[in-house]
Amino acid sequence: MNKQAESQPGHPQQPTHLPATSPLQAGQPPLLEWHDVTVAYGRRPVLWHIDLTITTPCLYGIIGPNGAGKSTLLKATLGLVPTAGGRVQFWGQPLAAVRPRLGYVPQRETVDWDFPVNVMDVVLMGATSRLGWFRRAGRRERELARACLDRVGLADLAGRQIGRLSGGQQQRVFLARALAREADIYLLDEPMAGVDASSQEEIFAILAGLRDAGKLVVAVHHDLRTAARWFDAVALIDMRLVAAGPTATVLTSSNLQQTYAGRLGILDELSDAVARGDRTS
Amino acid sequence: MMATWVSATPWEWLAAIGPMHGWAVATAAVVSACCAMVGTVLVVRRLSLLGDAISHAVLPGIVVAVLLGGRPGDLGVLVGATAAALLTVALTEFFHKQAGLPEDAGVGVAFTTLFALGVLLVTVSGSRIDLDPGCILYGILELVPFDTVEVAGWEMPRAFVSAVVVFLVVGSGLWLTWRWQVFTAFDTEAARAAGVPTVAVTVGLLAGVSLATVAGFEAVGAILVVAMLVVPAAAAELLVKRLHHCLLLAVGLAVMGAAAGYLLAWKLNTSAAGMMAVVLGGEYLLAVLVAPQQGVLARGMSSVLYAWRVQCEDRLAAAWRAEEAGQSAPLPASLVAAAAWWWLRVQGRVEPAQSGARLTSQGRRDAELIVRSHRLWEAWLGRHAELPVDHLHPPAEWIEHHLGTRLRQRIEADLGRDVRDPHGSTIPPERG
DSSP, X not given: OOHHHHOOOOXXXXXXXXXXXXXXXXXXXXXXXXXXXXXXXXXXXXXXXXXXXXXXXXXXXXXXXXXXXXXXXXXXXXXXXXXXXXXXXETTBOHHHHGGGEEEEOOGGGSOTTSSOBHHHHHHHHHTTTSOTTOOOOHHHHHHHHHHHHHTTOGGGTTSBXXXXXXXXXXXXXXXXXXXTOOSEEEEESTTTTOOHHHHHHHHHHHHHHHHTTOEEEEEEOOHHHHHHXXXXXXXXXXXXXXXXXXXXXXXXXXXXXXXXXXXXXHHHHHHHHHHTSOOO | OHHHHHHSOHHHHHHHHHHHHHHHHHHHHHHHHHHHHHHHHHHHTTOHHHHHHHHHHXXXXXXXXXXXXXXXTSHHHHHHHHHHHHHHHHHHHHHHHTSOOOHHHHHHHHXXXXXXXXXXXXXXXGGGSOOOHHHHHHOOGGGGGGSEEEETTEXXXXXXXXXXXXXXXXXXXXXXXXXHHHHHHHOHHHXXXXXXXXXXXXXXHHHHHHHHHHHHHHHHHHHHHHHHHHHHHHXXXXXXXXHHHHHHHHHXXXXXXXXXXXXXXXXXXXXXXXXXXXXXHHHHHHHHHHOTTTOHHHHHHHHHHHHHHHHHHHHHHHHHHHHHTTOOOOOOOSHHHHHHHHHHHHTTSEEEETTEEEEOHHHHHHHHHHHHHHHHHHHHHHHHSOOOGGGSHHHHHHHTTTXXXXXXXXXXXXXXXXXXXXXXXXXOXXXX
16 A cells, blocks of 8 residues: 555654753654554554654644544554554664553553552552562552652542542543653553543643653543643544644644545545455445 | 250360361361452452353363373372363463454353363263262262371371362462452553563463362362352452452351351251352352442442431421421421431420420521522522423422532522522522
8 A cells, every 4th residue: 555645644743842952862763653553453454554753752642533543553552452564663672672661541441440459559550560570569669659649639549449539530540550650651542531621631730740851741632622732742643644743733624634534435445355355346 | 956056055066076077177168268369350350250161171181180190189180170271261262362252152162162071081981080070060078088198197188188289379379479460450451561461460360260170179069169269259349349358358258158058068968069159159148238338238228318318408498498488397297207307306406496396506507508509409400401490499309408518609609699599589698
């Protein structure tokens, strides 16, 4: 398939408002790079030829309609679903070499919130995830977990069973668990979904704080109204990369038209045919 | 017989059990503790059905190991059984992923096939092995004390020794990998993303299940093993809300159920395995009744308390409205209302007066807030919900018991100053 005809992949972008003391220097590998990544469920491709580079720490949004493959891209990035082609690199290195430097916040609905653990238990999962086999949480891990709970404003709910939290609180528990990994790149799947407006602002403030501390935050997001305000740079995705770059230049009406109305059915139809092992009509 | 049993003192009772039954009880207790430990994790991972499957599917592994010269309770048999268990899981995955079968159906196909294969192997090999299909289903707990081995000079039942070994292995395995077991069970994808070897953690758990199952197989049979895996864990998860508490409680419930079930069966002269499963089921029922949040009693209690609060608040509000209209408080019209009046008097919110009763100053303040909530809600609904005026009272009669200070103020701000309710009454101000 001709990549150029299907999309106009973004080139390495540097959000304009970022401080000039960007860590990117000539010859230094980019923070995060997807090189021609294709993902298929079974034989059905759901994400075609993603070619995208993030060079500086920023708040990076992955935007697109339902079924566009946003979450899939995140999961492929973390090796949770296999790629059918292409590669992902962090600081020029493969996933296996950098896993401890990554934090992941999955979608809130993916877990059973009636599970018998309390808030502290969940955050400790992040704090202790670097310890190897047979090691148990010690004082350092507990203090770290407590500090992370404090950062998301849930310090006084440490002992509460997770099923008795509101949606926004549950999302912040997940965020605290990722913070407890003390990562350099955070990948979040729909961190604002099902969260009330004031919790959204709090979560956004925490993410902005991470960015200001020099971390890269990549978040899957579907709400265009807030995307423009929150993200420094975005990638518009609809089974392929439609456009990528600084938010103001990417969220244009023609790009949105292409993303939200412009799947043209071609990739859909092609995916069906590939899944069948057949030709399109 | 029943009479002597009931009248005996505990000590006589214990002495009457004797070493034979004592060993049987001890074996049953250790076996059920093993099963409850792994069962706790299985149940929260929604893998109960897989535990069921494993407990049946280990049979061909046991038979093959026995045919190759192992003896029930030996290490070789444990290995064979674990291999068969993992084969079940692999087959299930295969049916699910490759053949597109729903996962539960895949489990159903895999374990019934393997179990049937085991039954065939037992019957075909006939006298060459001493495994009886009936024993496999129901166990031979009563015969456990007669097959003994010597350990450090002590003669002990073989099944007890292997159960203790399995308990130590499974227990320490869980203890050492607990952190990862919890993370994987709660959120497998995030655990994988964080570098937890989730496949190894799961395989380890399933190997533990098959070990516990094999330990239980000989003693209590395939059917009861399923009960021991699932029932105490399910009961414990109703009662406590952290996974390691669940595990400890499940072990306690399982041991209690095993001991009580065995002794009851002995006294009533019936199947030990069957009675243990019945006792475990009884424990689960009890847990359903007394569970702190979702329990039948707790929910019943909270609806009764709610109804009582509503009743008391309605009495207060009625008295306030009567006062507003310059009348005396209405007499209670029902027994419940009379009880509510009595309770309000005990609380000092109403006091006796010449014509019946009147509100105290505390009672007046409380009543005012309820009437205020009622009228605010009527006004708000009237403005925002397009309801005819005569439909506003019932919803307000309900919501007046649920509005707090902050929301009342928000509603008031939304309505603006000096608002009356849709019936023209003034809305009392907030003065808590």
